[in-house]
Amino acid sequence: MSNPNSRQVRNLWVLVSVLFSLLVGLVTGVVKNATGAGVAEAVLTGGSAFAGSMVLCLGVLAFLHQFEH
Numbered sequence: 089m090s091n092p093n094s095r096q097v098r099n100l101w102v103l104v105s106v107l108f109s110l111l112v113g114l115v116t117g118v119v120k121n122a123t124g125a126g127v128a129e130a131v132l133t134g135g136s137a138f139a140g141s142m143v144l145c146l147g148v149l150a151f152l153h154q155f156e157h
Contacts, residue, residue, distance in 0.1 A: 094156070098149070105145035113138030
């Protein structure tokens with residue numbers, strides 16, 4: 089098995105970021121719905137949580153990418 093190159097590793101980290109953000113959005117939506125909010129409000133809140141955590145994850149990855157070069 090060959091060593092993975094930098095691009096493959098970066099793509100895997102982006103995939104981890106997407107899955108983590110999806111989990112954050114899903115949990116946020118479920119908790120919002122459990123508090124008595126409507127489905128539309130829960131979906132909107134979950135989507136906002138997904139977007140916010142994705143931006144944060146990509147920002148961290150971009151910051152860490154600076155130190156590779």
